[in-house]
Amino acid sequence: MSFSATKFAQPLPLNTTSPRSNDKPILLKTSSFLGSTHKLRSNPHPTKFNHSISCRRSGVVAVSDVVKQKKVQSSTNLLITKEEGLVLYEDMILGRSFEDMCAQMYYRGKMFGFVHLYNGQEAVSTGFIKLLKKEDSVVSTYRDHVHALSKGVPARAVMSELFGKTTGCCRGQGGSMHMFSKEHNILGGFAFIGEGIPVATGAAFTSKYRREVLKEADCDHVTLAFFGDGTCNNGQFFECLNMAALWKLPIIFVVENNLWAIGMSHLRATSDPEIWKKGPAFGMPGVHVDGMDVFKVREVAKEAIGRARRGEGPTLVECETYRFRGHSLADPDELRDPAEKAKYAARDPIVALKKYLVENKLASEQELKTIEKKIDEVVEEAVEFADVSPHPSRSQLLENVFADPKGFGIGPDGRYRCEDPKFTEGTAHV
Amino acid sequence: MWGVIRQKMSTGSSSLLNIGQPLQRIRPAASAFRNYSSAAKEMTVREALNSALDEEMSADPTVFLMGEEVGEYQGAYKISKGLLEKYGPERVLDTPITEAGFTGIGVGAAYHGLRPVVEFMTFNFSMQAIDHIINSAAKSNYMSAGQLSVPIVFRGPNGAAAGVGAQHSQCYASWYASCPGLKVLTPYSSEDARGLLKSAIRDPDPVVFLENELLYGESFPISAEVLDSSFCIPIGKAKIEKEGKDVTITAFSKMVGYALKAAEILSKEGISAEVINLRSIRPLDRATINASVRKTNRLVTVEEGFPQHGVGAEICTSVIEDSFGYLDAPVERIAGADVPMPYAANLERLAVPQVEDIVRAAKRACYRAEPGAATA
Numbered sequence: 001m002s003f004s005a006t007k008f009a010q011p012l013p014l015n016t017t018s019p020r021s022n023d024k025p026i027l028l029k030t031s032s033f034l035g036s037t038h039k040l041r042s043n044p045h046p047t048k049f050n051h052s053i054s055c056r057r058s059g060v061v062a063v064s065d066v067v068k069q070k071k072v073q074s075s076t077n078l079l080i081t082k083e084e085g086l087v088l089y090e091d092m093i094l095g096r097s098f099e100d101m102c103a104q105m106y107y108r109g110k111m112f113g114f115v116h117l118y119n120g121q122e123a124v125s126t127g128f129i130k131l132l133k134k135e136d137s138v139v140s141t142y143r144d145h146v147h148a149l150s151k152g153v154p155a156r157a158v159m160s161e162l163f164g165k166t167t168g169c170c171r172g173q174g175g176s177m178h179m180f181s182k183e184h185n186i187l188g189g190f191a192f193i194g195e196g197i198p199v200a201t202g203a204a205f206t207s208k209y210r211r212e213v214l215k216e217a218d219c220d221h222v223t224l225a226f227f228g229d230g231t232c233n234n235g236q237f238f239e240c241l242n243m244a245a246l247w248k249l250p251i252i253f254v255v256e257n258n259l260w261a262i263g264m265s266h267l268r269a270t271s272d273p274e275i276w277k278k279g280p281a282f283g284m285p286g287v288h289v290d291g292m293d294v295f296k297v298r299e300v301a302k303e304a305i306g307r308a309r310r311g312e313g314p315t316l317v318e319c320e321t322y323r324f325r326g327h328s329l330a331d332p333d334e335l336r337d338p339a340e341k342a343k344y345a346a347r348d349p350i351v352a353l354k355k356y357l358v359e360n361k362l363a364s365e366q367e368l369k370t371i372e373k374k375i376d377e378v379v380e381e382a383v384e385f386a387d388v389s390p391h392p393s394r395s396q397l398l399e400n401v402f403a404d405p406k407g408f409g410i411g412p413d414g415r416y417r418c419e420d421p422k423f424t425e426g427t428a429h430v
Numbered sequence: 431m432w433g434v435i436r437q438k439m440s441t442g443s444s445s446l447l448n449i450g451q452p453l454q455r456i457r458p459a460a461s462a463f464r465n466y467s468s469a470a471k472e473m474t475v476r477e478a479l480n481s482a483l484d485e486e487m488s489a490d491p492t493v494f495l496m497g498e499e500v501g502e503y504q505g506a507y508k509i510s511k512g513l514l515e516k517y518g519p520e521r522v523l524d525t526p527i528t529e530a531g532f533t534g535i536g537v538g539a540a541y542h543g544l545r546p547v548v549e550f551m552t553f554n555f556s557m558q559a560i561d562h563i564i565n566s567a568a569k570s571n572y573m574s575a576g577q578l579s580v581p582i583v584f585r586g587p588n589g590a591a592a593g594v595g596a597q598h599s600q601c602y603a604s605w606y607a608s609c610p611g612l613k614v615l616t617p618y619s620s621e622d623a624r625g626l627l628k629s630a631i632r633d634p635d636p637v638v639f640l641e642n643e644l645l646y647g648e649s650f651p652i653s654a655e656v657l658d659s660s661f662c663i664p665i666g667k668a669k670i671e672k673e674g675k676d677v678t679i680t681a682f683s684k685m686v687g688y689a690l691k692a693a694e695i696l697s698k699e700g701i702s703a704e705v706i707n708l709r710s711i712r713p714l715d716r717a718t719i720n721a722s723v724r725k726t727n728r729l730v731t732v733e734e735g736f737p738q739h740g741v742g743a744e745i746c747t748s749v750i751e752d753s754f755g756y757l758d759a760p761v762e763r764i765a766g767a768d769v770p771m772p773y774a775a776n777l778e779r780l781a782v783p784q785v786e787d788i789v790r791a792a793k794r795a796c797y798r799a800e801p802g803a804a805t806a
Binding site: 139170171173180181183187188189191192195197200201202204205213235236239240242243246399400 | 491492520521528530536537538541570635
């Protein structure tokens with residue numbers, strides 16, 4: 001499959017000054033693709049750029065027209081096979097239905113605390129995670145339900161976790177923002193933005209360490225770090241871009257740029273809003289991709305993951321995407337322009353994929369409806385399972401603080417507290 | 431496989447403290463101490479830490495060291511001398527000045543089963559990384575319900591050095607010790623340093639290992655069993671450095687030395703003080719402290735850090751909860767002055783507890799204070 005689908009038309013002169021007026025600067029949407037002849041890797045100032053037409057960011061994203069043009073043009077060579085298409089569709093439908101069900105359950109009081117939904121961004125999760133192996137790791141932020149689902153954590157385990165039941169993936173001890181799964185290599189779920197990035201860099205470091213020091217020659221596990229546009233102003237992000245490039249770690253930094261950090265517009269918070277540019281400043285390729293189009297995301301992901309697996313180092317991928325709901329279920333979402341929301345809703349990734357599959361005869365409407373029905377049942381079953389699951393017992397309060405609880409302290413009788421038979425009944429005095 | 435040696439609660443090993451005496455022989459750090467003899471050997475705390483790191487790294491290939499200047503500079507305080515040469519740059523990593531970043535990298539590596547030892551040049555710099563120490567290291571085992579444990583060690587010098595000013599002199603024992611999910615250790619002698627560091631590295635949980643810069647050069651006598659490569663000191667048990675019957679003095683890190691000197695002075699005045707080297711601040715060995723207080727009925731807690739919400743406050747409350755009826759006098763709490771550390775040498779001396787302060791407090795606890803004496 002050629003990369004021609006994402007190269008844009010005619011080169012335009014680089015406009016480096018962005019006149020600002022009322023928070024709506026003119027922005028250039030550029031995408032320097034890895035597989036192209038652009039030597040972005042070691043050269044922080046590439047000599048050749050392909051530019052799209054400059055456009056205003058706040059309204060219609062003019063680039064998307066170009067993108068759609070290109071998509072139509074390339075549909076003569078199909079971008080995926082039927083099986084792949086159905087896998088992608090099912091995954092995105094699962095993400096969307098699950099999150100919609102979360103909203104319902106929250107308003108019914110079954111779920112509580114902070115819940116952040118992923119509606120609208122499914123193309124990024126599906127596009128990237130469906131290319132991973134089981135041993136590859138994913139690190140995310142508090143908007144992590146769909147990352148966990150895409151990676152393979154069963155919907156019932158995630159739903160139970162959200163209900164705070166003991167059958168959840170973290171036995172109810174983590175919650176919405178802290179999805180961990182050792183089996184599926186989901187390393188969290190972090191509430192602090194930017195906190196997951198160094199942890200992901202460490203997981204990538206382990207992969208390299210295993211290969212070079214522990215001599216596990218075939219260890220080529222990669223790590224994906226997902227985070228948002230607000231995080232890209234945080235110090236830890238830059239520290240890790242530096243170290244990942246310095247030590248050539250197999251990590252892909254995936255920016256889910258949905259333009260809003262709660263109520264703070266990305267354009268109001270960032271001196272240079274083009275996040276992909278921060279990659280080359282640290283010596284790694286920076287790529288911008290349309291995050292509402294699962295094919296484009298998948299293409300970029302393939303290249304980036306391939307690079308990492310081959311040991312060529314990290315990549316920064318900025319996915320332009322949008323969240324259809326508020327920041328969290330407690331967010332009234334008053335600051336976003338309804339026109340902006342409508343424009344992005346028209347680019348719903350699931351609708352676009354469905355259209356593609358049907359138009360190119362890869363699947364019939366009936367087959368897709370069957371998938372939707374199946375997912376509905378999966379999600380309903382997950383809710384039922386979570387409903388009937390027990391709450392954690394009292395003794396679970398004191399468990400899992402330490403892996404080796406001998407460090408939990410010495411009781412008044414001089415023995416380790418964890419050896420006290422009452423310890424797990426929760427009655428041991430802490 | 432843990433060669434845990436139960437610590438003898440004896441007076442023998444503690445009475446000789448060659449504080450300030452230079453080390454007789456300089457040993458190259460990379461060599462293991464192979465000549466065991468029955469005569470007491472001496473080892474500096476620096477050598478103890480170096481040898482412990484060396485042995486743990488050679489025994490387990492998943493252990494690696496990272497921090498600023500740990501490699502080519504041989505360690506900011508030369509603790510990691512010789513390790514880069516021996517283990518190579520993949521296992522002894524010189525990091526950029528990015529505490530938050532490299533601490534997080536350590537946590538991520540620990541999630542996947544490696545055993546990082548993260549060195550902070552001083553624990554003051556750990557504040558830049560405290561989000562990772564607390565939120566991703568300490569809490570992960572709990573948040574993931576036991577799926578991801580974090581076998582990481584954070585080590586470095588803690589507390590006041592000499593004339594380094596307010597931003598380089600804070601003691602972090604009480605900050606870290608208030609957080610569940612962390613184990614906090616404070617070695618004093620070389621034996622403590624070696625045994626506790628080995629235990630910390632082998633422990634599957636995050637350990638904050640607070641050393642002291644002024645102790646690095648001090649040498650202590652050690653026995654042959656300390657030199658064994660599987661010598662570990664259990665986490666959570668305090669050591670009674672000197673037995674006594676009139677007043678209990680608890681201390682950790684450098685203050686243990688001061689407490690022992692104070693105990694000598696007190697013994698000349700007829701007060702027999704029992705000195706407890708806490709070794710482990712979290713978990714605190716409440717059993718040993720309480721047993722001692724039940725014996726002596728008086729308590730003086732000594733620490734270098736700020737008084738409010740400090741280690742002494744916790745010990746005092748623990749004793750009141752468990753042994754209130756045994757107390758014959760209010761608990762005396764000696765801590766650093768409640769000010770950021772001044773620079774001037776005389777002011778700095780006033781801001782850190784001195785031996786006389788401990789002596790005065792012990793006398794007050796024994797109702798033998800001179801009337802009109804200024805309070806410590």
